Amino acid sequence: MPITKYALPDIIFGPGTFARMPLCARQLGAQRVLLVSDPGVERAGWVEQATDLLRADGLEWVYYNECVSNPRDTAVARGAEVYREERADVIVALGGGSPIDTAKGIAALVGNGGRIQDYEGANKLRKPLPPLLCLPTTAGSGSDISQFCIITDRKRRMKMSIISRTLTPNISIVDPLLTHTCDARLLLASAIDALAHAVESYLSVLSSPFTEGQALESVDRIMRFLPAAVQDKKPEALERLSIASTQAGMSFSNAGLGVGHSLAHTLGGIYDVGHGAVHSALLPVVMEYNMRDCLEKMAGIGRCIMGGELSNAEDTARGGIEYLRNFFTRLGAPVRLSRVLPDDTGLPAVSVGALQDVCTLTNPRTPHAGELLALCREAW
Amino acid sequence: MPITKYALPDIIFGPGTFARMPLCARQLGAQRVLLVSDPGVERAGWVEQATDLLRADGLEWVYYNECVSNPRDTAVARGAEVYREERADVIVALGGGSPIDTAKGIAALVGNGGRIQDYEGANKLRKPLPPLLCLPTTAGSGSDISQFCIITDRKRRMKMSIISRTLTPNISIVDPLLTHTCDARLLLASAIDALAHAVESYLSVLSSPFTEGQALESVDRIMRFLPAAVQDKKPEALERLSIASTQAGMSFSNAGLGVGHSLAHTLGGIYDVGHGAVHSALLPVVMEYNMRDCLEKMAGIGRCIMGGELSNAEDTARGGIEYLRNFFTRLGAPVRLSRVLPDDTGLPAVSVGALQDVCTLTNPRTPHAGELLALCREAW
Numbered sequence: 001m002p003i004t005k006y007a008l009p010d011i012i013f014g015p016g017t018f019a020r021m022p023l024c025a026r027q028l029g030a031q032r033v034l035l036v037s038d039p040g041v042e043r044a045g046w047v048e049q050a051t052d053l054l055r056a057d058g059l060e061w062v063y064y065n066e067c068v069s070n071p072r073d074t075a076v077a078r079g080a081e082v083y084r085e086e087r088a089d090v091i092v093a094l095g096g097g098s099p100i101d102t103a104k105g106i107a108a109l110v111g112n113g114g115r116i117q118d119y120e121g122a123n124k125l126r127k128p129l130p131p132l133l134c135l136p137t138t139a140g141s142g143s144d145i146s147q148f149c150i151i152t153d154r155k156r157r158m159k160m161s162i163i164s165r166t167l168t169p170n171i172s173i174v175d176p177l178l179t180h181t182c183d184a185r186l187l188l189a190s191a192i193d194a195l196a197h198a199v200e201s202y203l204s205v206l207s208s209p210f211t212e213g214q215a216l217e218s219v220d221r222i223m224r225f226l227p228a229a230v231q232d233k234k235p236e237a238l239e240r241l242s243i244a245s246t247q248a249g250m251s252f253s254n255a256g257l258g259v260g261h262s263l264a265h266t267l268g269g270i271y272d273v274g275h276g277a278v279h280s281a282l283l284p285v286v287m288e289y290n291m292r293d294c295l296e297k298m299a300g301i302g303r304c305i306m307g308g309e310l311s312n313a314e315d316t317a318r319g320g321i322e323y324l325r326n327f328f329t330r331l332g333a334p335v336r337l338s339r340v341l342p343d344d345t346g347l348p349a350v351s352v353g354a355l356q357d358v359c360t361l362t363n364p365r366t367p368h369a370g371e372l373l374a375l376c377r378e379a380w
Numbered sequence: 381m382p383i384t385k386y387a388l389p390d391i392i393f394g395p396g397t398f399a400r401m402p403l404c405a406r407q408l409g410a411q412r413v414l415l416v417s418d419p420g421v422e423r424a425g426w427v428e429q430a431t432d433l434l435r436a437d438g439l440e441w442v443y444y445n446e447c448v449s450n451p452r453d454t455a456v457a458r459g460a461e462v463y464r465e466e467r468a469d470v471i472v473a474l475g476g477g478s479p480i481d482t483a484k485g486i487a488a489l490v491g492n493g494g495r496i497q498d499y500e501g502a503n504k505l506r507k508p509l510p511p512l513l514c515l516p517t518t519a520g521s522g523s524d525i526s527q528f529c530i531i532t533d534r535k536r537r538m539k540m541s542i543i544s545r546t547l548t549p550n551i552s553i554v555d556p557l558l559t560h561t562c563d564a565r566l567l568l569a570s571a572i573d574a575l576a577h578a579v580e581s582y583l584s585v586l587s588s589p590f591t592e593g594q595a596l597e598s599v600d601r602i603m604r605f606l607p608a609a610v611q612d613k614k615p616e617a618l619e620r621l622s623i624a625s626t627q628a629g630m631s632f633s634n635a636g637l638g639v640g641h642s643l644a645h646t647l648g649g650i651y652d653v654g655h656g657a658v659h660s661a662l663l664p665v666v667m668e669y670n671m672r673d674c675l676e677k678m679a680g681i682g683r684c685i686m687g688g689e690l691s692n693a694e695d696t697a698r699g700g701i702e703y704l705r706n707f708f709t710r711l712g713a714p715v716r717l718s719r720v721l722p723d724d725t726g727l728p729a730v731s732v733g734a735l736q737d738v739c740t741l742t743n744p745r746t747p748h749a750g751e752l753l754a755l756c757r758e759a760w
Contacts, residue, residue: 001393001623003392003394003396003397005391005392006388006390007388007390007391008388010385010387010545011384011386011387011590012384012386013385013588013590014381015383210391210594210623210626210627213593213597217593243589247589
């Protein structure tokens with residue numbers, strides 16, 4: 001087995017743990033918090049609850065909400081200015097992947113200076129970051145667990161993957177009650193993002209015995225509980241999705257991802273399409289592409305997806321992919337990129353960009369740009 | 381699901397990772413290391429290799445080796461004096477559970493002052509500890525991963541369990557090559573300790589979806605690879621035991637243990653018997669005792685142990701226990717306490733002491749002292 005590194009934030013999981021936020025912030029040394037969130041989370045009422053909690057605890061705060069889907073370099077730079085000007089000491093991120101990634105980008109700049117572009121790639125952040133506490137309001141991004149931070153460079157129309165041990169938050173408070181205000185569309189897109197994290201990290205060349213079990217358990221939980229979560233917002237089902245998303249985060253943060261995420265990142269950069277909306281179209285195609293180089297593992301995923309196996313490894317792997325496509329269709333998730341993108345003119349640029357994405361390095365099959373373009377066309 | 385907390389050190393796993401020790405110590409701020417080990421590890425040659433690595437890197441060090449099996453309060457107090465007098469800044473623990481627990485006790489006193497007795501129980505350590513880097517030379521104690529520290533109070537003839545998030549080491553470097561110098565007896569006792577960690581934490585009332593999978597995978601790996609590790613010291617088998625021990629550590633540090641460990645701690649305190657030597661006698665008896673209150677989970681362990689299931693949950697659970705007893709017997713591990721203890725006069729005191737042990741709180745079945753004495757007699 002090759003050398004593997006494994007790191008996680010401290011995780012506090014369970015309904016009602018939101019209320020521990022001020023105490024955890026204080027444990028990280030907080031006197032004046034930079035609270036990072038977005039208008040959607042405000043509308044759901046969680047920002048007000050967060051500031052109520054801070055007030056009741058006597059903690060000062062500054063609020064920053066310039067976070068959009070596919071969070072931007074410019075918002076990160078402004079957030080870092082706010083942190084410095086306001087003399088904040090701890091960053092609290094409350095939201096889905098976008099506010100959390102924005103908060104991570106802010107932390108990177110506060111600790112290391114310069115522009116966020118300076119840190120694209122793996123292990124470029126050399127200096128320590130200010131303490132970061134995350135409270136995810138969706139069950140999917142895993143950014144509250146991971147050492148990944150994905151920021152869009154608007155000028156170059158591309159998403160930068162910034163990966164560093166120091167981007168692992170100090171504490172992640174995963175309160176599944178926070179996902180109760182998500183609508184069905186957001187629940188679905190988030191869970192499919194988590195499913196892609198679990199599958200891609202399980203197939204990754206850097207997967208290890210410490211990540212593989214969590215990845216498969218995550219796949220199993222999402223398959224079993226996503227329908228009830230989307231249809232009836234059953235609290236038990238939503239809780240299981242939060243568990244699954246956390247497990248997928250534990251896996252991909254330490255094992256890396258694959259070309260599905262390379263393509264999703266590049267599609268997000270070029271088309272500014274929501275990250276969660278493209279995985280239902282990409283994941284089955286990417287699984288078919290990878291099968292040649294990791295048949296046994298693909299059969300393992302097939303067993304997990306179908307809850308049983310077919311006569312041989314290849315049939316089980318293919319059966320899992322087919323089952324997944326039907327599952328996505330039944331749930332109303334787009335299985336064609338043409339349903340979420342305005343036109344296909346950007347696809348050649350997407351495939352070239354995805355080849356450079358750091359997630360491509362850990363994909364089990366090494367692609368060339370032509371293959372990535374073929375994947376996009378197949379998913380179109 | 382109840383609220384759960386999950387914390388781990390940064391883990392660096394793989395053959396040859398020992399050489400990264402100086403770099404990791406520097407990352408923790410080291411200029412002058414307190415290296416904690418013991419005469420057995422010296423004889424195996426690892427202490428010399430460690431000091432060679434430190435010298436080559438230009439790091440200063442002080443060496444402390446007053447560690448014995450069932451590490452003592454007095455050794456912890458002297459080690460803390462050495463740390464302070466020598467102005468060390470990072471503690472590096474190299475060895476099995478005894479040097480690592482000694483190092484943790486030293487760290488506790490350096491950070492919090494007073495006597496180690498002051499911190500018995502859960503969450504008594506309020507102030508931060510100096511950085512701690514662990515390099516386990518056995519595959520079993522899991523102390524390099526866990527927030528547990530077990531220290532013997534010689535006057536009271538009892539082992540104290542000290543449990544605190546801050547006792548989680550900063551970094552654990554798990555190099556399976558370090559276990560190659562263990563003899564068969566030590567490999568066996570260490571692996572059975574890890575097996576007890578996995579089983580007891582899986583059954584614990586604080587187990588969670590984040591710990592249960594790692595626990596079962598650990599059981600599976602130990603059952604499959606322990607024979608080859610003990611008989612031929614096959615490198616692949618030793619590596620799998622290191623993986624299994626790390627997984628069991630990830631599980632029990634966050635889920636806690638049960639009465640098997642309560643009894644083992646108390647037996648160690650009263651008889652000064654090696655911790656690893658008593659689990660092969662205790663574990664099957666404890667599993668039988670717990671079965672009433674966690675039949676489904678016990679069946680899960682039975683399936684894992686036997687690699688298959690019998691006609692119903694109870695048969696599968698009982699089958700697993702029987703299989704385990706035969707497995708221990710075949711490997712030459714004692715399945716009777718009478719084989720490792722000089723006499724049974726201390727057993728009443730053992731059962732009273734075990735009732736107070738913090739591990740009893742997380743056992744799935746709540747015992748009274750009479751039941752614990754009956755367990756000892758049954759294992760006699």
